[in-house]
Amino acid sequence: xxxxxxxxxxxxxxxxxxxxxxxxxxxxxxxxxxxxxxxxxxxxxxxxxxxxxxxxxxxxxxxxxxxxxxxxxxxxxxxxxxxxxxxxxxxxxxxxxxxxxxxxxxxxxxxxxxxxxxxxxxxxxxxxxxxxxxxxxxxxxxxxxxxxxxxxxxxxxxxxxxxxxxxxxxxxxxxxxxxxx
Numbered sequence: 001x002x003x004x005x006x007x008x009x010x011x012x013x014x015x016x017x018x019x020x021x022x023x024x025x026x027x028x029x030x031x032x033x034x035x036x037x038x039x040x041x042x043x044x045x046x047x048x049x050x051x052x053x054x055x056x057x058x059x060x061x062x063x064x065x066x067x068x069x070x071x072x073x074x075x076x077x078x079x080x081x082x083x084x085x086x087x088x089x090x091x092x093x094x095x096x097x098x099x100x101x102x103x104x105x106x107x108x109x110x111x112x113x114x115x116x117x118x119x120x121x122x123x124x125x126x127x128x129x130x131x132x133x134x135x136x137x138x139x140x141x142x143x144x145x146x147x148x149x150x151x152x153x154x155x156x157x158x159x160x161x162x163x164x165x166x167x168x169x170x171x172x173x174x175x176x177x178x179x180x181x
Contacts, residue, residue, distance in 0.1 A: 052088055115174060152167060
């Protein structure tokens with residue numbers, strides 16, 4: 001199938017397929033993150049096509065004010081529904097490749113995050129790890145442990161000064177052993 005044929009497919013079906021595809025992509029992501037968070041990726045692959053067909057069937061029934069339309073024109077409904085699923089998959093891929101900013105941690109930040117995980121609230125672990133890693137990387141005086149302790153004190157809740165000091169030294173020692181390999 002050529003690129004022109006693909007574009008013709010979407011222009012032939014019109015703006016309804018485009019709007020339904022966007023809705024399908026959003027609903028698919030919501031279901032993947034909640035209901036199917038632990039499901040195999042293979043099962044999730046067909047979800048946009050099934051949802052696209054379902055959404056298009058609802059759309060067609062509402063536009064024609066008849067459930068009979070779904071039975072009489074089932075081939076058209078399935079064809080349009082498949083196009084909705086294909087467009088939703090295309091939109092998702094375009095979003096993942098060109099728009100979404102990946103919030104991944106560097107290797108150093110991952111190590112720090114693992115070490116501070118029990119001491120810092122879960123929603124702040126990533127930010128704290130990035131801040132500590134940045135402070136240690138910028139440190140030229142050799143006082144990285146002291147700076148890490150100050151940063152962790154701002155993020156950590158009920159933690160003793162001694163534990164903060166030990167944790168910051170553990171971070172420095174662990175990173176030193178990782179970089180000497």
